[in-house]
Amino acid sequence: MSKDRSMSILLFVGFIVFIDMVGIGLIIPVMPELLEQLTGESADRTAEIGGWLMFAYAVMQFLFAPIIGGLSDRFGRRPILLVTLFLLGIDYAIMAWAPTLVWLFAGRILSGIMGASWAAANSCVADVATAKDRGKFFGILGGAGASGFVIGPAIGGLLGTVDVRLPFIVAAVLAVVGAVIGYSVLKETLPPQRRRSFSIGRANPLGSILQMAKTPVVLGFLIVIFLIQLAAQSQLTIWAYYNRLVFSWSEMEIGLSVALFGLLLAVVQGGLTGKVIERIGPNRTSFLGLLFGVPAYLLFAFAPGSWAMILGILVGCVTGISFPAIQQMMSERIGEDAQGELQGAVASMISITSIIGPVMMSQTFGRFADGTGLYFPGAAYLLATVILLLGIGLLKWNLAQTKPIPS
Numbered sequence: 001m002s003k004d005r006s007m008s009i010l011l012f013v014g015f016i017v018f019i020d021m022v023g024i025g026l027i028i029p030v031m032p033e034l035l036e037q038l039t040g041e042s043a044d045r046t047a048e049i050g051g052w053l054m055f056a057y058a059v060m061q062f063l064f065a066p067i068i069g070g071l072s073d074r075f076g077r078r079p080i081l082l083v084t085l086f087l088l089g090i091d092y093a094i095m096a097w098a099p100t101l102v103w104l105f106a107g108r109i110l111s112g113i114m115g116a117s118w119a120a121a122n123s124c125v126a127d128v129a130t131a132k133d134r135g136k137f138f139g140i141l142g143g144a145g146a147s148g149f150v151i152g153p154a155i156g157g158l159l160g161t162v163d164v165r166l167p168f169i170v171a172a173v174l175a176v177v178g179a180v181i182g183y184s185v186l187k188e189t190l191p192p193q194r195r196r197s198f199s200i201g202r203a204n205p206l207g208s209i210l211q212m213a214k215t216p217v218v219l220g221f222l223i224v225i226f227l228i229q230l231a232a233q234s235q236l237t238i239w240a241y242y243n244r245l246v247f248s249w250s251e252m253e254i255g256l257s258v259a260l261f262g263l264l265l266a267v268v269q270g271g272l273t274g275k276v277i278e279r280i281g282p283n284r285t286s287f288l289g290l291l292f293g294v295p296a297y298l299l300f301a302f303a304p305g306s307w308a309m310i311l312g313i314l315v316g317c318v319t320g321i322s323f324p325a326i327q328q329m330m331s332e333r334i335g336e337d338a339q340g341e342l343q344g345a346v347a348s349m350i351s352i353t354s355i356i357g358p359v360m361m362s363q364t365f366g367r368f369a370d371g372t373g374l375y376f377p378g379a380a381y382l383l384a385t386v387i388l389l390l391g392i393g394l395l396k397w398n399l400a401q402t403k404p405i406p407s
Helices: 003-027 031-039 043-075 077-097 101-128 131-160 166-185 205-213 216-247 251-291 293-301 306-331 336-369 379-401
Strands: none
Touching (some): 003 077, 003 101, 043 336, 077 101, 077 166, 205 336, 216 251, 216 293, 216 306, 216 336, 251 293, 293 379, 306 336
C-alpha cells in the first residue's frame, strides 16, 4: 500500500474517532437537565442516575471491545467501523426521542457497545503504518479524539440552550453522515490473507487478556496501561467537585480548564508524540512521559491556589506521549492477524478503570472532604500519585525485559 493511500486512510480513521468523541462530548452538558425532565428528581438524585448511566456505558465497552476487535480481525476494519458508526447514530436518535429513563439506559448501553469500535480504529494503524511509525499515528488518533472531546461539550452547551434534546439529534446526524462518507472514502486495511477466524473463547475480556498473556511483555504493558488510566480517573471523577470546594470555581472556569487540558493533550499526542519517539525511541518516550505525571498529581493534591491547578495541567499534558509509545511497543510484538484482538484487550483494560476508578476516587475524595476527621480534599490525587508510581516502576521493569525489535 502506497504511503499516500495509507496516510489518507489513517486521516479518515482519525476523522471517525473525532466524530465519535464530538458525539460523546455534545451530550455531556445537557444530560443533567434531560435526566431532571425524565425523572422529576433533584440534582443530587440525577447525579446518582448519571453515574449509573456512565457505569452501564463502561461495562458495555469492557465486554464488547474484544468482540469488536475480534470481528475486525475476521471481517476487516472497514465494515466494523462503518456499521458501528452508523448504529451509533441510530443510538443517539433513540436518546433524542427517549420518553422514559429505561429508553435512555438502552441508548447508553448501545453507545457503550458501538463505542468499542476504538479497537478497530487503532487496528487500522497496525495494518498500514510501519512499526516505527505506529506510535506517531496512535498519537494522531488520540489527538483526534481529544480534539473532539474539547469541541463537543462547547457545541453541546450552545445547542442545549435551544433545546435539551438538540445535541443528541446533531450527534446522530454527524455519526450517520460520517458513516455514509466513509462508505465511499474508507478503504479496507486488512487484506484477506491476514485475517483469522472468529472465536468467542478469545473474543471476550478474559480470553483476550489471557491470549495477550502468552507474550509476558505485552501483559506487563497492559497492566501499566491499567495503572496509568486508573490514576487518571482522579481527574475525570473529582476535578469539578474539588475545584468548586477548594477554589470556588464556577462552571465556566471548570469547563475552560477541561477544554485547556483536552486541547493541550490533542497538541501533545497529535503533534509531539511522533517526533519524540523518532528522536529517543518508544522505550524512553513512554518512561519520560509518565514521569511528568508525578509532579502534576502532586500539584493537584497540595495546590495552594488556582495557579497550581493550571500549572499541573501544563505539566501533566506531557504524559500524553506515553500511551501511544506503549501501544507501538505492544503492537510490534503481536501477530498481524491479531492486532484487533490486542486493541480490544487494551480497550477492556481501560474500561475496567472506568468501572472501578470513579467509585475509588469519589469515595476517597468524600472521605477526606466531608469535614470530619482529617481534612485533605486532595487525597484522591495523592492516591493517583501512588498508583502512577507503581505504573512507572512496572514500566521500568518491563522495559528491562523487552528486547528491541529490529528496524
